[in-house]
Amino acid sequence: MTKSPLKVCAYQQAVTAGRDANLSAAVAAAHEAADAGARLLLLQELFALPYFCQSIDNAHFELAEPVPGPATKALSAVARARELVIVAPLFEQRPSGVFHNTAAVIDSDGSLAGLYRKMHIPDDPGYYEKYYFTPGDLGFTPIDTAVGRLGVLVCWDQWFPEAARLMALAGADILLYPTAIGWHPPDDDNEQERQREAWITIQRAHAIANALPVISCNRTGFEADPSGALPGIEFWGSSFVCGPQGEILAQAQPNEDTVLVADIDLARAREIRRQWPFFRDRRVDAYADLVRLGRD
């Protein structure tokens, strides 16, 4: 049983064009997290890269890397040195030449604990992910680590309650959402705030529905569209950690690089699941149509 409370960290950063600098910043954040006593570090989606999916350009496939590869090797070293579990989201190229939006989970001994390959792939103006990423083929499978069983999901997955539920049903102790989401600059302030608030609310709701803590890590900073076709994305940061009642434990600002540290109480999560025992009462006899695209 994992010790409780567990100190966790999310590192939100504005990336630069130089991936080595971004990786170095993540390694530095890992040390800072460990210095603060954290035993789990969540990095943002595609953490060391600009969000290249703003445009469709096959040169961007050059940004992919194998696992293990340069990013996981550098992070494995710091994970082992500092006994830190690290969730490292990256652009994975498989030996077969298939590309995924993947989170590599590095255990506290530096070994690769497992992979999650993003299952739900968006495709919207500025987020052309269906061009780059084959939908994940590993299912909604949590990954066992020294700090517990991690239900790692990636960005667009956060809008699908099904994903969180499947992780919970498989025994996840924590839900983790590395993310790259931001504002479309022409949208007005009210629309921008509704979007950010929706993003926070639905992830808090996954905590509530499943009585699990949630760690969400979103990049910050403005990134231009290299094609010039779109006005760029203002990533809204706002990374947060919440408890099993959806209560916010710590939250970063929209626009600052932040090593966000919080204590999560896994014993409390188990207690909440007995207090409001939703899992007892699921009507699995009546859920069959959830595997259909529509009931029409």
Next chain:
Amino acid sequence: MTKSPLKVCAYQQAVTAGRDANLSAAVAAAHEAADAGARLLLLQELFALPYFCQSIDNAHFELAEPVPGPATKALSAVARARELVIVAPLFEQRPSGVFHNTAAVIDSDGSLAGLYRKMHIPDDPGYYEKYYFTPGDLGFTPIDTAVGRLGVLVCWDQWFPEAARLMALAGADILLYPTAIGWHPPDDDNEQERQREAWITIQRAHAIANALPVISCNRTGFEADPSGALPGIEFWGSSFVCGPQGEILAQAQPNEDTVLVADIDLARAREIRRQWPFFRDRRVDAYADLVRLGRD
């Protein structure tokens, strides 16, 4: 296509021991809602009765009524007179002698549009519903009315994203949650606020995940446990209406009888579903385990 915006109403009330007085208050609220231009009225769970499930007492089965019966007849008259759709949650006794926690949906011509029988039944200290209510046998089936296709769910259902999703997949235009939930007086203020906030958050998240407006109606007032075994329930009111991004459009206070009126924009909901097209990307190939109680 339903006219948009649509003015809707939730009526939260503190009930008295006299069900006729509670019913009369609901009829008065229907007139007030219609006077304000509302075309849809949501009443609270078991709207004309004290929340009798605080204790286990077979005398309480006397409170049940058939559908059609006294409550639906009185409400049908005002529905027809004021061209108002009314969602009337009540304690249903079927001719077979089976009892349900049911919402009767009365169309604007006074006819019975359909029933929803609560599918997820709680059973916790002070909420002994499994003793009284057979779980619903009508599934998650929205009900067509003059103002649109209503995805009516009841209270405990609100903690289950599966229920909201199934209503949305069947074409619901609006999700409605009549409720009876409140505070356990010995809990401290922080715990009470976490619970109320969790209740609001998860329902806003159903709006977000499904790009649908939500109307939630919860009773208010303190009700003692007639058995004296428990310290009673302080129902927290806080009924609200939110839009398809989870944005709050109107909200009542915790402790006041309120005829809460809001405009919902069904065209906006359709637009949001195109803007963030979650329904396109559901991984129905990987959701099979949602019909299992656990994946262990």
